[in-house]
Amino acid sequence: MSGNRVVQDRMVTADSLAARIEGEPVMEADTIEDADRACPDCGGDVLTVGYMPSVTAFVTGWKCQDCDWSETDRD
Incomplete structure (x- = not known):
């Protein structure tokens, strides 16, 4: 899909979406992709986006386009 998406009424890149999920x-x-799931909070x-928060880690994160909900695949 496209490199930029709208999340909570703001245009985001893969890097800025990952930063929203990670908090830094x-x-x-x-690349940002559509996840085959609905938000558990608002539907x-x-x-989804995969990202490297550090040199030694790769994380997959999910973020709702409409509300604050997000999660990662960290244990």
Whole structure:
């Protein structure tokens, strides 16, 4: 899909979406993709992005396009 998406009425890139999920800037992020799931809080569309918060970690994150809900695949 496209490199930029609208999340909570703001245009985001993969890097800025990953930073919203992580709560701080990330080193690198992959392309934003549609997740095949609905938000458990509001039922809105969910996006997914893989990113590197540090040199030694790769995280997959999910973020609702309509509300504050997000989660990662960290244990």
